[in-house]
Amino acid sequence: MDLRIADESGAPTGSLVGRADELLSTHRFLRQAAVNGGALLISGEPGVGKTALLDAVAEAAAETGTRVLRAAGVEFEADVSYSGLNQLLFPLYDAFGELAPAHREALRVALGFGTGQPPDRLLVSNAVLLLLRATAVAQPLLLIVDDLPWLDRASSAVLGFVARRLVGTSVGFLAACRAQTASFFEHGGIPEFELQPLPAAAAEELIDRRFPDLAPAVRRRLLSEARGNPLALLELPSALTGPQRLAAASLPAVLPLTRRLQALFASRVSRLPEPCRRLLLLGALDGTGDLGVLLTAAGEYDLDDLAPAERDQLVHVHGNSRRFAFRHPLIESAVVEVATSSELRWAHTALARTLVTQPERRAWHLGEATVGPDEEVAGLLEQAAHRILRRGDAVGAVASLTRAAELTPDAVDRGRRLAQAAYIGADAGGELTNASQLLDDSRRASPGGSLYASAAAVYLLLNSDGDVRTAHRLLVGAIESGDHGYDADDPALLDALHTLLLLCFFSGEPAAWEPFFAALGRLTPEVPAPLAVAAASFGDPARTGQAAASRFDAMVAGMSDEVDPNQIVRIGIAAIYLDRLSDCRDAHWRVVRLGREGAAPARRHLGVLLHLCFDDYHSGRWDEAAELAEEGLRLCDEHGFRFVALYFQYVQALLAAARGDAEASDTLTDAILRFAVPRGARAVEVYAYHVRGLNDLARGDHESAYQHATAISPAGRLAPYVPHALWGCLDLVEAAVRTNRLTEAAAHAAAVDEANLAGVSPRLALLSAAASAFAAPDDKAEELFEAALALPGVERWPFDLARVRLVYGERLRRLRATARARTQLRTALATFELLGARPWAERAANELRATGLTKPRTGTRSTVLTPQEREIAELAGSGLTNKQIGEKLFLSHRTVGTHLYQIFPKLGISSRAALRDALAALG
Ligand SMILES: Nc1ncnc2c1ncn2[C@@H]1O[C@H](COP(=O)(O)OP(=O)(O)O)[C@@H](O)[C@H]1O
């Protein structure tokens, strides 16, 4: 059988198969963009045909007289600031001259065509927009960006700005990205469509066109395994025949398709001769497709060594243009995946030696190739940082400088580089009007004095495009090279350590905590109590939470009149995973009031608001949680705290999921993931999975709930240094039981039991006892459920408790203990209704109905409101705040809140916005 594909270039032979509808809609987009501008994102799994579709659109656009500009992100390429924009806009270089001088200079400097004042991001963005507009006057323009998430960070940010402002121009923006990959590109408001796998008939056509001689059985199996993915349809046949069958047979069939394809490519790459593999590795890590670079870096190897990969259709070589390309990005990933760490270092070193005229790339490769301290490499990274800064990318410069500091052998030099990074970082959110001034300032600063600047820089970095790893590096470096002598009373040091605690938490990596604990170990005379307790409760509470809990109680007993907002927030942080936030409510409210009066710093005001939100959520004060989250988000907006806003979005998403507004909840978690993932904020990513899991349970998608719960922590283990694994433990067990993964459920319940969470907090005691009950076989379940419900103080966590009752009630009904089932279900239903947890209330009501009872008429719409409730509801419905209503009726706003809390379930609604309609319905 001939497995060679008909067209050597890899372009689809003839037209695309089965994409008539997609082509029609993209053509419609093209036509519209040519007259009125617009942007469109195409997403889809790897191999589904995004690039093929972009190629077809590019061709069609050119035929209809639109000028096409293209660029593509490459996974392993160095993040060279603005290299993507340079690629995209290079053909328009001559038109730069038509821009006003300020814009022209900004663009020239950013894209590396000249030197001058470092341009501000906004100026560059506007310059690009104006350039595109001006160019499109003569001829419509279409920008096509493939693999958008891999574009460099600075270009992504600018394109995100530009793409949302094209309406009214003749410029179109079309980009492709893998489904669910996050990037620094702001998607907000840009229409997105997900390219689906090919329909069955088209898949068959594609197969028959390329492999007309397949045996029927092989063809059938292929069609079923490829599930309409064109890349799989084209690649799996080779795995089903000849020597490659063996490799494919060893792949577990349960792997997701993408993983399977990459594993298949990996096995093909592994079988190539070593010289060939090394060339591929250079190609993948260089990412530019420049054959010249590849061959120079390769030294003793030459073009002939690449032939086996070419024969196996893994790469195309275009000798004339001296370029080469991987057939698909999954092949690049496979090449890097199979490389050993010493091969990776060899390749980076070889590329660094080759790229002498490109100092940024060179420095980056050296940085990747170096493990221990190395002054030469550190010096090059520092120089590169200055170049990056001169092109206006502060965040890129900080990343390069902190890496430089990390590799610096000499302590004084390290301190100096860190100070520079801190000063640049501290300005990252603002305008870089005078970079040389910044550098001068940092030179004068003593390394020790940079601790405050470093902590400030961390916040600015996180709130712009900075990633957690860079921020962590920066702060660890600043602490380790400071002249504080590890004095436990040094306020700058304490502030830095508390900030580092959060960074370690965000990173979600156990290794990130090592320098933190090392610094705590050196503090003299001793670690202050709030820091020590937070370290134990916030780091790995599954293992150290119990010890933290008793220390916390002792600490709080002596601190009832604490007034320092810093201290209150720190104690609150220590309380979160010990479920002791209610012990801090009064102190927290004091800070909220100070904050509202402008008498406490916004950061502290936000901290306490968040803690109150968490406490409110767990203790069932959901309306207050919603109000405070709103207050928090407003404040974040005002102060540009984009990172902190994620927390409040998390709270909103939790409430939306619990109350059955799945759409709002999904929109929020999308936004959270888009921000958190590219920044490496794993803990925040975990928040999103927690919400998604809850949402899935609410809507009965248990498989997805299981996937989300195990993305937080694997079944059978509480992932170390992932405190949220505790909050999600019951979700995991419930999802496992409902998807019939009884072994996993039992293993997880056992892990939770072993961790002795009951010793950490009464709420965790409930979750942990309930987990055992959920996972237990029928003959043991009742006793365990009863034990869970009999735990002291369980009524303090109404939502958790009602969920336990619901599952217990379901179990009892199955065991035909109808009367007792009803009792549990009725109680659960009442709580869910009170909370406004609509989907859960529905589930409880359905179960109750299944026991032969109709839904009780309590707490439903038919209940009339008391006259006072009616009055409050009318006022709230007319748009007054609780405070305003309170003033009118001489009630405290808290009392108003309490009334509304009872009114909502009576009206069967869960938000203020629904009041007006509900009242109208009452007549
Ligand atoms: N509709 C189609 N008809 C024929 N071939 C296709 C079609 N869609 C994709 N292909 C081929 O499948 C392979 C993978 O497609 P590609 O566009 O690279 O996927 P993606 O960019 O989504 O990862 C390529 O070889 C491409 O030519």
Ligand SMILES: [Mg+2]
């Ligand atoms: Mg592609």
